[in-house]
Amino acid sequence: MEYVMIKRILINGAGSAGARHFEIARDLFPNAQIAILTNRQILDSNLGYKLHFTNVEEAIQFQPNIAILAGAASTRIEIGLALAKSGVHLLVEKPISVSTKNVENLIEICAEKKLILAIGYNLRFYESLIYFRDQLNLGVIGKPLLVKCEVGQFLLSWRESADYHHSVSAQRKLGGGVLFELSHEIDYLAWIFGKIEWVRATIMQQSSLEIDVEDSAFLTLGIENKKNPNLVANLAMDFIRHDIQRNCIVIGESGTLKWDGIKQQVSILKQGESSWTNLITTTHSSNASYLAEWKDFLECLETKKSPMATGIDGLKSLEVIAAALESAPTGKQIEIQPNSFKEDY
Incomplete structure (x- = not known):
């Protein structure tokens, strides 16, 4: 265009x-x-x-x-x-x-x-994640019962082209730490499953990395899902693992659906079967998602449509992070208070 x-x-x-x-x-x-x-x-x-x-x-x-x-x-x-x-x-x-x-x-x-105020949650433009979301909306595994989400990579290998000590990821004053740096997962969980209503969190700095931020976070999220209003998601985020992981597994009433963000693959294990079936493997790259993000932004300028990820979406992710930080010292469940905006603001 x-x-x-x-x-x-x-x-x-x-x-x-x-x-x-x-x-x-x-x-x-x-x-x-x-x-x-x-x-x-x-x-x-x-x-x-x-x-x-x-x-x-x-x-x-x-x-x-x-x-x-x-x-x-x-x-x-x-x-x-x-x-x-x-x-x-x-x-x-x-x-x-x-x-x-x-x-x-x-x-x-x-x-x-x-x-136009667009937020750069580019995972929303991954073809494999879009397909994963579509399959869930089609009900291929029935009512979702449990979501398990994981993302992690050793900070030194992620930032190997520069001294990690000086990276944004390592410094609290710049917005580092796994909660902010890996907030893609918080965003796409809300995008796919619905409004996140409460959070319980454990946050740690447990490695020998010389950073002043958390290197691990474990969140339990309560989600108001259309098919299951009491859906719970477990999210693990870290800077310490040596095998790069980015995946989401949804256990449903009639099967399990898995997204592998590294392999760009979606697989299903149907009830009664013993092996996974690959539904799709895409060649869509991370760079392609950034280009798609740009094209969406520019289309918004042309048509005045809302961006794929809006300012309100960005605010919602911050509200979840704030609740996680509040929960962490005690492990108490923190309810997320609604902001002042309507969904279509």
Whole structure:
């Protein structure tokens, strides 16, 4: 499709996420001016950066049509508010922030100014996960009874191209830790199964990694599911395992459905059978999901439809994380209080 006329693009962040978005922007809009907003004084010239701002005031003078916020999560709301007040459409990497503070304010400003506010939960664009969701909605295993979800990778192997000590993942002030860095799982569980109503959590820093954040989190989530209003999901997240895992298993009344996010595969074990049947294996890559995320964002600019992941979705994930942090010291079940927005706000 032909996209809206984009002449100026702002990318906030010069790390790996910012570089990925820069490359996509350059490919989609070869004639646009693309500027980088980062407090880094020196940028990698090999990446082709030409315009460089070190503060948001300078970036606003650039008058970008759209902005991609891929810097530290702790900076996204402040920068996002400044840009939104200036009429800039926003694609914000996940998580939208490190707390719920001022997130509602950003959502309200974007709504008032009729700006698109999309959140970068790119797993929603994985073809295998979409298929997994569709199969569950079709009822291939009947009523869901239990969800088991797992994600993990050793931090050193994940961040092997740089000193992990300086990575966002390792630093609380930047929004590190498994709860924020791996919040994709929290988002897609709500996207697939329904509203998360309560949380019980155990959170630990148990490895010898030199980090000031949790490296492991174990969450029990109560979900208001259409087929099972008392559905429970168990979610394990970590930076310590040496076998990379990203999977979701749903036990239903008539079988079990499994999504493997590493192999991009969906399998089923039907009641009475002894072996799994592969339903689909896709070749859809992580990079393809980011491109699909961009195309969804641009389609929103054209048609004014809602993004695949909205600002409210980003807020909901933060509410779950806040409840998990509150629960962790005692293991107490924390009810998630409803925010002030309607689903279609």
